[in-house]
Amino acid sequence: MKTSNGTVGYGLGGIVNFADGRWTLGAAAVDGDINYDLPVVLPFFGEQDISLTQSVTGGGVQLGYNFTPQFEASATLAYVDTVIKLDSGLIDELPDFLQPDLDIELGRLTFDLKYDTRDDTFYPTSGVVGSAAITFAEEIDSVFNDRFQLDDRSYMKNVFSLSGYRSVGENGILAGKAVLCGASDDAPFFDTCGVGFVDGARGFSALSYLEDYSASAQVEYRGRLSERVGYVAFADVGGGGDSIRDISTDNGGYAGGLGIRFRLSRQFALDYSADYAVNNDGDEFLYLYLGQRF
Structure with missing residues (x-):
């Protein structure tokens, strides 16, 4: 990379x-x-x-x-x-x-649980996928040369996610995703929570809303203009705080946007994606990636 x-x-x-x-x-x-x-x-x-x-x-x-x-x-x-x-x-x-x-x-050490009934992993039209990731972490001095010394610093991080998909009309799809994240106070800033950081929410700078706890929801409509070309319209909302009770959109906000999709393969429903998003502060973002956002 x-x-x-x-x-x-x-x-x-x-x-x-x-x-x-x-x-x-x-x-x-x-x-x-x-x-x-x-x-x-x-x-x-x-x-x-x-x-x-x-x-x-x-x-x-x-x-x-x-x-x-x-x-x-x-x-x-x-x-x-x-x-x-x-x-x-x-x-x-x-x-x-x-x-x-x-x-x-x-x-x-991370334990993951996943329940997935989607009809396709590239471009699902029905089903749900839920996951839970529970992480235990310790700061260590070394794990090599027969040394394994633990420091006093340790933390936990939990991320829960649920996505659902439903066909609408002849070729439309309504998709939604919700994410809840919580991390201990001792978690380093690059392994904590935050809107746009752990959830893939568009319209938020990944490092601007880092918090111990965060929650977000995304909804998206996906349509097709032709066999090769598609489009999406989406809206996101999220917030963060020092605890679940303190979660507020002051540490996040609202965003929405539009996107275009180009199908790369006739055999597999894999798209090249370009999304434009703007949030409630007027900040603009452009995203380029493979596949769907969720």
């Missing part, structure tokens, strides 16, 4: 199925340098976008079991070593919540 802002990343992974598809075993390794701007409030400077370079090295293994064609469970053990560098001399002025996250190693 390489982007125009200098971000470079490498990854290698794969999944195998065995025992008549009942079991899955996967593994992946990644290494990269990610450049991005993080909006923070600094003493004497006010709200600023701080340019960060985050180096990430890690990997993980996953073991899954399919109880039925619709219901599956998996566990993932992962290791992440991340170092954050600033492109400026403001490191001493960073907020307290950022200081512990500049150079850490994490061990993460």
Whole structure:
């Protein structure tokens, strides 16, 4: 992976199925340098976008079991070593919540449950898919050279998601998605919750609404102009807070937009997607990606 802002990343992974598809075993390794701007409030400077370079090295293994064609469970053990560098001399002025996250190693254990009745994974026209991801993480000094030392810092993160699809008319589809996320106070900022960060909601900057808890809902109508060309109209709403009771659209808001789809294959319903979104603050976004948003 390489982007125009200098971000470079490498990854290698794969999944195998065995025992008549009942079991899955996967593994992946990644290494990269990610450049991005993080909006923070600094003493004497006010709200600023701080340019960060985050180096990430890690990997993980996953073991899954399919109880039925619709219901599956998996566990993932992962290791992440991340170092954050600033492109400026403001490191001493960073907020307290950022200081512990500049150079850490994490061990993460995630349990995933998934129930899926969709008729197609690329372009579903009916069914539902629900998932729950429960993560336990510890900050560690090293997992190599026979050393495995645990730090006092640990946290949990839970993400619950539910999506549904229904055919409307001759070729229309109504789709919806809801996401609820919660993370402990000790979670690093890059592994917490937030509208546009954990839910894929369009119209929100991914790093502008980071909170311990967030909730969002998305609804989308999908139509076809021809066999190759389609369109979507969507609306999103979401918010965040320090707890579930504190979730507010002040830490999020409302957004909506339109998109165009171009079918890449006659055999598989895989689209190239371009979406334009605008939120209640008047911020505009353009998204380019493969497949549907959810």
